[in-house]
Amino acid sequence: MSLVLKNISLPLAHFTLEADLEMRQRVTAVYGPSGAGKTSLLDLIAGLRAPRSAFIQLDGDVLTDTAENFSVATHRRGIGYVPQDLALFPHLAVRQNLLYGRKSGETASPLFNFEHVIKVLEIEPLIARGVTELSGGEKQRVALARALLSSPRLLLLDEPLASLDAPLKEKIIPYLARIREEFQIPMLCVTHDRFVALTLADEIVVLMGGKVMQTGAVAEVFTRPANAEVAKFTGVETFQPGKIISVADGLATVNVGNVTLTALAPATESRNVFVCIRGEEVILQRAAASASSVRNRLSGCILSFRPEGALVRVELDAGFPLFALVTRPACAELELREGATVTALIKAPAIHLVPR
Amino acid sequence: MNFRVMKRLVLASLLCGSLNLRAADITVFAAASLSDVLTKIGANFQAQTGINVEFNFGASSLLAQQIEAGAPADIFFSADEAQMARLENDNLTDPATRKSILANSLVVIIPNDSALQIKSANDLTNADVKQIALADPKAVPAGVYAKAWLEKMQLWPAIEPKVVPTENVRAALAAVASGNVDAGVVYKTDAAISKNVKITYEVPRADGPDISYPMALVKGSLQPDAAKKFLNYLSSKEAGQVFTQYGFLLRE
Amino acid sequence: MSAAEWQIVWFTVWVAALSTLTILPIGLALAFALARGNWPGKSIVETFITLPLVMPPVATGLILLTVLGKHGGGGWFDFRIVFTWRAVLLALSVMSLPLLVRSARTAFEEVNPRLEQIARTLGAGGWRVFFTITVPLAGRGIIGGMLLAFARALGEFGATIMVAGNIPGKTQTISLGIFENVTIGQNAQAYHLLAASVVLAFIAVWSSEFFLRRKKTA
Numbered sequence: 122m123s124l125v126l127k128n129i130s131l132p133l134a135h136f137t138l139e140a141d142l143e144m145r146q147r148v149t150a151v152y153g154p155s156g157a158g159k160t161s162l163l164d165l166i167a168g169l170r171a172p173r174s175a176f177i178q179l180d181g182d183v184l185t186d187t188a189e190n191f192s193v194a195t196h197r198r199g200i201g202y203v204p205q206d207l208a209l210f211p212h213l214a215v216r217q218n219l220l221y222g223r224k225s226g227e228t229a230s231p232l233f234n235f236e237h238v239i240k241v242l243e244i245e246p247l248i249a250r251g252v253t254e255l256s257g258g259e260k261q262r263v264a265l266a267r268a269l270l271s272s273p274r275l276l277l278l279d280e281p282l283a284s285l286d287a288p289l290k291e292k293i294i295p296y297l298a299r300i301r302e303e304f305q306i307p308m309l310c311v312t313h314d315r316f317v318a319l320t321l322a323d324e325i326v327v328l329m330g331g332k333v334m335q336t337g338a339v340a341e342v343f344t345r346p347a348n349a350e351v352a353k354f355t356g357v358e359t360f361q362p363g364k365i366i367s368v369a370d371g372l373a374t375v376n377v378g379n380v381t382l383t384a385l386a387p388a389t390e391s392r393n394v395f396v397c398i399r400g401e402e403v404i405l406q407r408a409a410a411s412a413s414s415v416r417n418r419l420s421g422c423i424l425s426f427r428p429e430g431a432l433v434r435v436e437l438d439a440g441f442p443l444f445a446l447v448t449r450p451a452c453a454e455l456e457l458r459e460g461a462t463v464t465a466l467i468k469a470p471a472i473h474l475v476p477r
Numbered sequence: 478m479n480f481r482v483m484k485r486l487v488l489a490s491l492l493c494g495s496l497n498l499r500a501a502d503i504t505v506f507a508a509a510s511l512s513d514v515l516t517k518i519g520a521n522f523q524a525q526t527g528i529n530v531e532f533n534f535g536a537s538s539l540l541a542q543q544i545e546a547g548a549p550a551d552i553f554f555s556a557d558e559a560q561m562a563r564l565e566n567d568n569l570t571d572p573a574t575r576k577s578i579l580a581n582s583l584v585v586i587i588p589n590d591s592a593l594q595i596k597s598a599n600d601l602t603n604a605d606v607k608q609i610a611l612a613d614p615k616a617v618p619a620g621v622y623a624k625a626w627l628e629k630m631q632l633w634p635a636i637e638p639k640v641v642p643t644e645n646v647r648a649a650l651a652a653v654a655s656g657n658v659d660a661g662v663v664y665k666t667d668a669a670i671s672k673n674v675k676i677t678y679e680v681p682r683a684d685g686p687d688i689s690y691p692m693a694l695v696k697g698s699l700q701p702d703a704a705k706k707f708l709n710y711l712s713s714k715e716a717g718q719v720f721t722q723y724g725f726l727l728r729e
Numbered sequence: 730m731s732a733a734e735w736q737i738v739w740f741t742v743w744v745a746a747l748s749t750l751t752i753l754p755i756g757l758a759l760a761f762a763l764a765r766g767n768w769p770g771k772s773i774v775e776t777f778i779t780l781p782l783v784m785p786p787v788a789t790g791l792i793l794l795t796v797l798g799k800h801g802g803g804g805w806f807d808f809r810i811v812f813t814w815r816a817v818l819l820a821l822s823v824m825s826l827p828l829l830v831r832s833a834r835t836a837f838e839e840v841n842p843r844l845e846q847i848a849r850t851l852g853a854g855g856w857r858v859f860f861t862i863t864v865p866l867a868g869r870g871i872i873g874g875m876l877l878a879f880a881r882a883l884g885e886f887g888a889t890i891m892v893a894g895n896i897p898g899k900t901q902t903i904s905l906g907i908f909e910n911v912t913i914g915q916n917a918q919a920y921h922l923l924a925a926s927v928v929l930a931f932i933a934v935w936s937s938e939f940f941l942r943r944k945k946t947a
Contacts, residue, residue: 169846195849202850208843212865221861222851271851539912563914608812613895616913641812641894657794657811 122147122275122307124166127176128187131165133158136331137173138165144309148301150322150339151311154354158331159311160205163277166309167202168195179275201273201306205280207264209252215263216248222271233272233304241303242266242296258289262296269304276300278310282317291388294320315355319343319395319475327351340395358400358434358444365392365474372469378441383416384472391476400434400446402471405463407455417467419443423459426452439465502529503700503707504549506540508556508618508690509645510581510664514723515554518716526710528703536645538616544569544695551698552708554690556581556646557618561691570693574705578712579690580726581664583622583680588656588673595660595677598630598684601639610641610649610661618688619646623662625686650674664688666724689728730921733897734906738925741902744814745882748821749875752829756878757871760833761863765842781888782827790820790891797892816893817900824885825878832877832941836870837863869940876937883929903929 122145129140138158151159164170166177168184171192177185179200184193201222210218219239239245242262247255255263261281268276281297282290298321301308312318318325318339325342327334335347342351343360363377365386373386377396387394404415421439428434433452437443443465447457457463507515512534519530533540533550537560544550544564553570555561558577564570585601587593593605601609614620620642627633643649646663653661654673661674668676692711698704710716717727730738762768763775781789797810797819810816840863848858864871886904893900895909903926910919 167846167850169849194854195846196852196854198850199852200850202847204843204847206843208841208847210844210848210862221848221853224852267851536912538914542912542914545914607809613909613913615897615909641896643894 123178123180124149124275124307124309125176125178126166127178128174129162129165129172129177130174131158131161131170131172133161133331138162138331140328140333142326142333142336144324144326146307146323147305148308148310148322149324149326150318151309151326151328152315152318152322152342152354153313153328153334155313157313157328159313159328160279162328163202163279163309163311166275167200167277168193168198169202199272199274201268201271201276203264203268203276203278203281205283207260207284209255209260209264209267211252213252214248215244215250215252215255218252218263219248219267219270222267224272233270235270238266238269241299257285258292261285261293265296265300269300269306273306276306276308278308280312280314281310282312282314290314290316297321315357316475327354329354343395343397356399357397358446359396359398359403359442361396361441363394363396363474365394373474375472375474378439380419380440382467382472383469384474385470387474387476389476394474394476397473397475398443398467398471400444402467403443403445404466405435405445405447405451405455405457406466407463409464413466414468415466416469417465417472419465419467421463421465423457423461423463425459426457437463437465502531503551503698503703504531504533505552505554505707506533506535506544506548506550506695507552507554508537508540509534509612509647510556510619510667511554511690512647513670514666514720514725517723518711518719521715521719522707522710526706528706530707534647536612536617538613538618539645547697549697549699550695551700551704552692553695554692555618556688556690557621558689558691559621560616560618561693564695565693569696571696572693574694574708575691576693576708576712577689577691578717578728579720580728581666581688581690581724582682582726583619583626583662583685583688584665584668584676585660585662585678585680586650586653586668586674587660587677588653589675590656591659591675593659593677597678598627598632598680600678601627601660602632602635606659607639608641608658608660609636609639610643610652610658612646612649612663613642613644614640615642617645619649619662619664622686622688626662626680626684629684629686669724690725730925731918734918734921734925736898737901737903737906737922738929740814741883742929744817744902745821745879745885748818748825748882749829749879751818752822752826752878753875756826756829756874757833757864760830761837761859763830764834764837778827778830780827781824786824786885786887787891788887789823790888793819793823793888793892811892812894812896812900814893814900817889817902820888820892821882821885824888825881828881829874829878832874833867833871836867836874839870840866873937873939873941876933876940880930880933880937883933884926 124144126140126142131138138161151162153159165172165175174187175185184198242265244262244266247259282293285293310321322339325339326336327342329350334351335342340360343355343357361377363375365373365375367374368386371386373384375382375384375396419439421437421443424436424438426433426435432446433449435445435447515532523529537555541560541563544553545567553564565572585595595601611623612620614624624633627636641658643652646667649661650663650667650671652658654671668674694701694704845858845862848862884904889902890905895901895905903922907919907922
């Protein structure tokens with residue numbers, strides 16, 4: 122798909138939302154802290170808000186062009202929207218909610234067939250119920266199904282897991298993943314939850330204070346944040362794809378780059394993971410490791426330094442790009458310099474595996 | 478502001494209020510058609526005697542109802558005998574002071590810019606006369622008289638559907654003057670008051686009912702002497718001249 | 730009660746009901762426009778709609794009469810409005826409209842606009858959203874407002890007598906009938922009509938409260 126946003130300008134309470142980008146991937150996450158203007162961006166794309174200026178084009182169709190005073194009405198855009206508060210119609214039963222967006226007389230593609238959708242989202246037993254009787258997770262799935270059943274060509278999701286607690290979050294993510302696989306429609310997902318961005322998105326747009334800080338592939342953004350703000354928000358220095366080769370006794374053995382790490386086994390079954398290691402959890406030492414509790418001892422070559430306040434960000438090649446955050450005095454004491462070989466120690470619990 | 482001071486202020490204002498009432502001297506409840514002529518006569522009376530006369534003009538039936546309900550009137554000047562009889566039967570007026578000195582005649586009026594041709598009672602049944610204003614023929618004297626006339630002409634059943642009853646005869650006059658109705662039946666004396674209507678037919682005395690304006694002292698009056706003085710004045714030659722000036726007929 | 734009195738009662742009920750139905754479309758439209766969004770002149774419209782509630786009804790009636798009467802530019806109507814049942818309908822409509830608008834507006838304001846927005850993303854155009862989402866959710870408040878307007882119309886006097894006159898059998902409503910009967914001394918008939926008036930008003934207001942009250946506790 123191709124979603125073009127040009128010259129976006131929308132004054133909000135504390136800042137002006139501005140954007141100029143093109144999204145091509147199947148699933149794009151708009152990632153940023155609360156209040157960054159993410160929901161407003163979705164509202165603009167859906168045609169629910171009028172911008173000061175904007176040019177919005179989806180798959181070649183111009184939806185908004187303020188220069189020409191042109192705007193396609195919301196109900197003609199064919200864009201499904203699942204808002205943060207779900208907005209299920211309280212006066213209609215689940216079935217009527219689901220069928221609300223159904224176009225009559227249209228030969229719906231088998232993809233958005235009613236039986237198929239409710240099967241994929243596992244809401245068959247809920248059909249006859251009233252909306253108020255549903256649990257949080259059930260409401261989420263009904264809202265998703267309702268949006269899908271309107272045969273949208275783009276699906277907008279606003280904080281799809283925000284109102285759910287942790288165990289429920291883990292339950293819903295697979296449904297979102299299923300939507301991505303089964304229905305083949307592009308999704309634009311707004312979230313401040315790193316987990317959601319990591320698991321679902323092909324591409325990330327980092328939005329902070331109404332401005333686009335960075336766009337790019339997930340791994341790229343998380344490994345190489347464009348600036349300190351993005352880095353602070355993404356919070357992870359080392360972020361690499363890996364594959365779990367075996368799981369035993371609650372520990373997983375993961376292949377990353379050309380080394381093997383020991384980490385805590387994640388809850389999901391997925392073998393493909395991202396390996397996340399926070400810089401402050403990496404210990405550097407000069408001498409080769411002696412017996413210690415640390416499971417992961419890697420030999421690495423220092424590639425670069427970057428001072429960050431009282432700390433120094435050290436980039437190593439340890440069989441994969443690895444970042445460590447150490448203090449300046451430590452740097453001096455260990456006489457760390459580019460090209461030197463050091464041993465990196467990472468405790469197993471410090472390695473976070475996130476399903477891919 | 479403490480309670481005591483409040484009490485004194487209230488009492489003082491009540492006293493002032495009652496002082497004012499005494500200055501009004503007498504109150505006359507009179508038929509609407511007498512509005513202009515009685516105001517003039519009342520002014521003359523005050524100039525001569527210093528007694529102030531306040532008027533309450535309206536439909537005689539409405540005034541009678543107000544007196545029945547206890548309204549403070551000294552004199553009742555009705556436009557027909559029926560309403561006077563109503564009060565006399567309830568022992569509210571003094572029969573000894575009852576007298577009728579005036580008569581009137583009925584006319585058919587149309588708005589000044591109207592092109593309607595009404596030259597007889599029958600013409601009122603024409604199709605182009607859609608709505609006719611009368612003072613409520615159920616009880617207001619002007620309407621009762623008009624109905625009596627039309628019944629005598631055997632035209633009432635044909636005309637009744639077109640009737641727009643008004644609260645009193647002046648309201649009927651106003652309805653015609655504003656053009657909201659096609660025609661109206663009022664007293665000749667009323668037609669003279671308004672510049673926006675023209676008389677298109679005068680009801681001959683023989684066709685119409687006997688119009689009589691009785692007046693009497695109201696029994697509850699607090700100023701019977703001043704009131705009787707005014708009643709006498711109304712029967713005087715001087716007042717009679719003013720009545721005739723305004724188009725009323727004197728009964729003898 | 731005599732046949733004439735029953736006629737007055739049925740006429741009053743019928744014309745009040747008709748006026749409530751008449752003001753429904755424009756009342757809902759105004760209520761919705763006032764509930765959603767800010768537009769230039771909104772406060773002026775709000776004020777004008779509230780005027781019949783606070784102005785003396787005879788004053789409102791006089792305005793209607795001036796606009797409609799032959800010498801008020803309303804003469805282009807070939808059929809008569811003034812002094813006919815149509816004037817009664819008009820007077821009742823104008824006087825009861827503010828009550829409907831106020832109740833309906835509150836009801837619309839309580840409908841979450843997000844629901845309307847999402848309905849639009851699901852492909853529903855303006856009218857469909859209004860009738861399938863907004864109105865059903867505002868339903869109780871709207872019905873409560875209609876009953877309130879009906880109750881007001883039942884009791885209307887000042888504007889009615891001004892613009893429709895008090896013509897027995899044609900424009901005489903219960904309140905006008907009470908007035909005439911008292912004036913001409915027919916007190917028994919006046920009390921019959923009074924009883925009917927109390928009963929009707931009670932039923933209308935009680936049912937209105939039923940719809941408006943329940944909504945708050947729901």
